[in-house]
Amino acid sequence: MRYNFKLNKSLIFASILLFMLWAGAALADEAAPAPVDPVAEAKAELQTNMNIIWTCIAAFLVFFMQAGFAMVETGFTRAKNSVNILMKNLMDFSIGTPVFFLVGFGLMFGVSNGFCGTTMFGMSGTEPGSHWNWTFLIFQTVFAATAATIVSGAMAERTKFISYLIYSAVISLVIYPIFGSWAWGNLLLTDNNSWLAKMGFHDFAGSTVVHSIGGWLALAGAIILGPRIGKYGPDGKPRAIMGHNIPLAALGVFILWFGWFGFNPGSTTVAGGMAGYIAVTTNLAAAAGAITALVTSWVVLKKPDISMALNGTLAGLVAITAPCDGVSPMAALIIGGVGGILVVFSVLFFDYVVKVDDPVGAVSVHAINGLWGTISYGLFALNGGLFYGGGFKQLGIQLLGAGVAFAWAFGLGLVLFFVISKTVGLRTSAEEERKGLDIGEHGSEAYNSFQIFSTM
Amino acid sequence: MKLIIAYIQPHKLEEVKAALAKAEVGKMSVTNSLGCGAQMGYEESYRGVKFEVNLLKKVRLEIAVNESFVEKTVNTIISAARTGQIGDGKIFVIGLDDCIRIRTGERGSPAIG
Numbered sequence: 001m002r003y004n005f006k007l008n009k010s011l012i013f014a015s016i017l018l019f020m021l022w023a024g025a026a027l028a029d030e031a032a033p034a035p036v037d038p039v040a041e042a043k044a045e046l047q048t049n050m051n052i053i054w055t056c057i058a059a060f061l062v063f064f065m066q067a068g069f070a071m072v073e074t075g076f077t078r079a080k081n082s083v084n085i086l087m088k089n090l091m092d093f094s095i096g097t098p099v100f101f102l103v104g105f106g107l108m109f110g111v112s113n114g115f116c117g118t119t120m121f122g123m124s125g126t127e128p129g130s131h132w133n134w135t136f137l138i139f140q141t142v143f144a145a146t147a148a149t150i151v152s153g154a155m156a157e158r159t160k161f162i163s164y165l166i167y168s169a170v171i172s173l174v175i176y177p178i179f180g181s182w183a184w185g186n187l188l189l190t191d192n193n194s195w196l197a198k199m200g201f202h203d204f205a206g207s208t209v210v211h212s213i214g215g216w217l218a219l220a221g222a223i224i225l226g227p228r229i230g231k232y233g234p235d236g237k238p239r240a241i242m243g244h245n246i247p248l249a250a251l252g253v254f255i256l257w258f259g260w261f262g263f264n265p266g267s268t269t270v271a272g273g274m275a276g277y278i279a280v281t282t283n284l285a286a287a288a289g290a291i292t293a294l295v296t297s298w299v300v301l302k303k304p305d306i307s308m309a310l311n312g313t314l315a316g317l318v319a320i321t322a323p324c325d326g327v328s329p330m331a332a333l334i335i336g337g338v339g340g341i342l343v344v345f346s347v348l349f350f351d352y353v354v355k356v357d358d359p360v361g362a363v364s365v366h367a368i369n370g371l372w373g374t375i376s377y378g379l380f381a382l383n384g385g386l387f388y389g390g391g392f393k394q395l396g397i398q399l400l401g402a403g404v405a406f407a408w409a410f411g412l413g414l415v416l417f418f419v420i421s422k423t424v425g426l427r428t429s430a431e432e433e434r435k436g437l438d439i440g441e442h443g444s445e446a447y448n449s450f451q452i453f454s455t456m
Numbered sequence: 457m458k459l460i461i462a463y464i465q466p467h468k469l470e471e472v473k474a475a476l477a478k479a480e481v482g483k484m485s486v487t488n489s490l491g492c493g494a495q496m497g498y499e500e501s502y503r504g505v506k507f508e509v510n511l512l513k514k515v516r517l518e519i520a521v522n523e524s525f526v527e528k529t530v531n532t533i534i535s536a537a538r539t540g541q542i543g544d545g546k547i548f549v550i551g552l553d554d555c556i557r558i559r560t561g562e563r564g565s566p567a568i569g
Binding site for chain 2: 230434439443444445
């Protein structure tokens with residue numbers, strides 16, 4: 001018995017040993033090609049998930065900018081057109097979302113043939129689920145909608161609603177995404193053939209891609225529309241057509257400033273310290289723009305003008321959008337500050353000299369300061385800027401990119417609005433313009449007129 | 457002394473004001489008003505429910521003038537406010553018993569001018 005027991009024990013021991021050897025060998029076989037570091041793996045997964053969360057939060061902040069645009073534009077125009085301008089803002093996002101999902105995103109980020117993307121229409125090829133592409137799509141959708149909604153302010157108070165809807169679909173369908181594919185097409189597929197990006201064109205969060213594109217289209221639209229009735233007197237001098245609600249406009253600007261903390265810092269699409277740095281440069285530029293616009297209006301117009309200061313804040317934000325990741329905080333102050341000065345003179349220039357009626361200053365804020373912000377990177381870039389010993393190369397590339405954006409958006413804009421004006425018609429009748437588009441186009445009022453009620 | 461009350465189309469206010477200033481009638485009060493008349497109304501809708509709006513927005517001018525200015529004021533308002541369409545408005549001319557300027561205590565014609 002004793003012997004047998006011993007035998008049994010040693011047999012069991014031996015078999016356990018054998019099993020362990022076999023299992024160890026099997027494990028070693030599986031792991032042999034790449035030894036796994038579970039800590040590194042967990043860190044990578046954590047980083048990926050944090051990137052997704054940060055990019056989603058940023059996208060939601062940028063989405064809220066739609067509310068900011070709606071309030072700025074409503075506040076800076078007359079009460080009789082409030083329903084119309086709110087409808088335009090709602091529809092820019094609502095039409096832009098499916099159009100960009102179905103077509104725009106593919107043109108912008110699909111495999112490029114050199115001119116535009118040719119794949120990923122309707123997100124074909126990406127399984128529904130947790131793939132990064134979905135986060136990237138929502139982030140890019142809110143950007144596309146921002147470009148679209150810039151135009152409604154410049155064309156406010158006199159554009160036929162149906163014609164505006166046609167424009168709104170076309171910008172998200174082709175105008176925005178095709179230029180976007182040249183400058184940003186390699187953001188998703190990094191070896192994509194995006195010619196401006198390949199040349200080294202730097203537009204971090206979209207001074208050109210988003211703001212100038214929207215701004216130049218706004219200019220084309222305002223030119224073809226012509227000024228509002230009563231904007232210019234018989235002597236050709238501009239008259240003030242006052243906005244009806246400055247508190248709403250101010251609220252809108254604060255919402256936009258808030259949303260910009262998603263627009264610029266979120267364009268890292270990476271949860272990391274750069275987001276904080278970009279929040280600092282963005283904030284400095286916005287503050288500087290507000291201050292310099294205030295001072296400029298005080299000196300030139302003799303009074304510190306609120307609507308100019310509000311425009312100045314936005315000018316600083318638009319200007320810092322392209323260079324926010326690659327310039328020093330001091331440079332951000334200068335870039336925003338120059339933006340605030342530029343916007344005041346630009347508003348006066350378009351009002352008095354060019355005589356283009358832009359009720360909310362969209363062209364001056366988005367086109368002119370988008371241009372300035374893009375150029376400013378060529379001057380102030382810590383890596384390659386003219387003022388940092390980088391020579392003229394980067395500046396030249398920035399000018400080229402901004403010039404191409406102007407030719408593309410302004411040229412196509414003129415064609416688009418001309419075709420609309422000759423077919424559907426672009427402008428409402430003079431009678432409707434006088435009564436207000438709220439009643440003429442929508443048959444309802446934003447502020448239910450004069451309510452007669454008893455107090456007893 | 458007469459009190460001239462004119463109801464005009466709101467978009468004609470600037471023109472009427474400029475024409476009156478040219479005719480040296482520079483004193484007036486202006487208020488928003490609602491009214492109905494031959495112009496009838498128009499239809500609005502709210503959440504799918506249609507309703508008739510027949511109180512239309514008008515602007516009311518009140519101008520106190522001395523006798524020698526009455527015809528000039530009335531004719532100026534007509535020439536600036538008239539479009540020829542229904543809804544152009546009406547002018548009422550009412551006798552005025554007295555007029556007092558609060559600052560100086562002047563009464564009658566001198567207080568108007």
